[in-house]
Amino acid sequence: MTSSPVLTLNGLSKTFGSIQAADAINLELFRGEVLALLGENGAGKTTLMNMLFGHYMPDDGTIDIIDDSGHTEPLQLGNPQASIAAGIGMVHQHFTLAENLDALDNIMLGSEKFLNIRRNKPQAVQKVQKIMNDSGLVAPMDVAVGKLTVGERQRVEILKALYQDVKILVLDEPTAVLTPQEADKLFENITAMTRNGLSVIFISHKLREVLAFSNRIAVLRHGEKVGEISSKEADERKIARLMVGEDTKISSRKKIKVGAPVLELDNLTISGSSKRESISNINLSVNKHEILGIAGISGNGQTVLANAISGLVKPSSGKIKIDGKTITSNDPSSIIQAGVGRIPEDRHKDGIVGQMSVAENMIIEDLNSGKIQSRGLLNREAIMQHCSDLSSKYDVRGPGPNASARLLSGGNIQKLILARVFEASPKLILANQPTRGLDLGAAADVANRLLEARQRGSGVVLISEDLDEILSLSDRIMVIYDGNLRMAETHNRESLGLMMAGEIA
């Protein structure tokens, strides 16, 4: 590490309407350093990085960045091109790859002149090869990105950033979709790259990896930087307290005698159009008062399994029994009728109709209920009353019942869905990645609600990639890999990780 920082943020501020998304944030980044940026959702991490990358124009403050000759220069604000030229690269949480192009084309995309007639592919291949050798990030270059695994796609994203000769690499939740082993490998590669002088900022919710792989940790809360500690001196409790301002507690799991099965899958097979969309011979049962955790890396059949239980896809063969009764018409409304509450994986796509109001989204599954409508006409007062009751009961905060649901934050959208699901007192709850992208507070809230439901007598299927969540909530754990489901005998992260990677059956 040299003494002068490669990047300095001086008092960056940004307001959106009445919300102070970033409040005079100062931050320094040194050469060869890994800085972890932590904070709850809405703490201002993404806003800060978007200002750094030129996507947002700060209201106040400056950014200084070191140029190739070692001089510190102010960065032109609000201009992504200037940020790229200054050597800042960003890898977004959601991949921004063109799935039908191969990895090499994706990497070259954007770094070629529009009017270039001849493309110098050999030179590009050489350059990518060199980056791969230096960093250890290896991905096949000649395969369409759509056919790559999630881990490979992420490596392509990072290679794409490195291809632009970055000095500063920003990674937004890079391990959200990786196995523990893949994540460890990624951080090894990052460490290797920092040895060559790259500086890295990574945003994460996972305290464990933040502690293991960063040099320094900066914590944001409500748009302010509330702390900065060296990773050596930090521990999980200390950081969590900085992030949320208090200790979050997940209520402890009491042992409960399980009841009769509420969900039985009997040799369930779905042959989808691709391997990712197929599952074969799935057998499982979930009982009353029980949480069954299904661990696995996304793309191994979770989505199609969840869709089958939600009624969105019809099984090719096999049976789904809910509360002892075989489901014959596989559509969402019969599944809801049978007493299944579903928390969808993609809450923006499947969970809410963003353009419709919060109140309307609360009742979207009860359109047949006599409280909501009579003779086909909606009872507005009842809907408003229902919305305000549920909003206070489930702590849904936002601009009000008549506002579009899309205006809610991610955590509040999830609370809206929770309110809808739990209010129906379901026999079975299907929770698919229920805390993905949520801050600690909201995630703890989801966990507590699931435990409450278990206490009340619901059976819960918890599908998650977050091993900590699976381990802390589940009574039994199964692992899904390549469309097959296996019971995990031992509940520890190493063996589960290996099962998730398909190493042990």
Add this chain to the structure above:
Amino acid sequence: MIRIEPRNANSAIFSYGVPILSAFIALILASIPLWFAGAPVLISYVEMAKGVFGSKFAFSEMLTRATPLMFTGLAAALAFRAKLWNIGAEGQLYLGAMATAAIGTGLIEAPAFILIPLIITFGCAAGSVGMVVPALLKTRYGADEVVTTLLLNFIIIIFLQYMLEGPLKDPMGLGWPQSSPILDQGMLPPLMERMRVHSGLVIAIVCALIAQFMLARSVWGFKLRAVGENVFAARHAGIKVNRTIIGAALISGALAGMAGVSEVAGLKGYLTSDLSPGFGYAGIIVAMLAGLSPIGVVISALFIASVFVGADSMSRAMGVSSYLADLVVSTSLLCVLIGGFFGRFKLVRTSLKGQN
């Protein structure tokens, strides 16, 4: 750098002011070609206003022109709200018109209070059939309804020509390809004596009011909006998506069919193959201009009809080419559509240095 961002909340002044301002800009722009053509600009616009508001007759003509636009505008607005792209209102209009001619020209002899509802029922049903077929092809086989509804227009128009040369041809028509006249008791009553404006206008406004109410307050409207805004969430929530789409298709087709009923049984009295100068397509513009709101459709149909009728009468009064009238119409539409865009979105200039 200039970016487009949606506006979150609009003041009432803003949402009414923008279209009015756009209309003014349109008039200013359209005055350039008028000036080149040698017509005194101000007098031309006075003539245009006279053509709409200058007399009882002029006003009645405007309302007459607005009536079919309201029906086809509603047909487009309701379908579009469900993201069902019905481009086939023109064909459905002719189906409704053919049904009117088939039933109203003597097939059934009945008093008005039976015959008129009968004509309306069959006209709407014919329009519905014209839209339900593409909707079924969409829900069953995933056929793109933009293509199927558009192509059906041509099929229906050729079918119409066959019908007018064959089964529906008026034997007393001196060989002209037109239907026999609608029986007197089958005609929609006129609203004003010796004027062409007819009770189709009242039906159109009532339809708009009902549609507005149903969209906002009924379970049917809720489902339609949910399917249109986010089909995935709607399906996940247990809404029967295909059923909702077919329902929207039925109503949309019926409204377009009603445009045909109203033109044949309200205005012309018989069916010809040039019944509609593109009312089906103009309905799309009406609906877009109205932001897909049924009440808005009534207003935007009145606006478009005013421009059409006013520009027409101006070109006749000033002795300038009728193409200039078309030019005035299209400039107005463009300006109001662009204005509507700026009403919904704002351009944000992100300056490279300093504050924005």
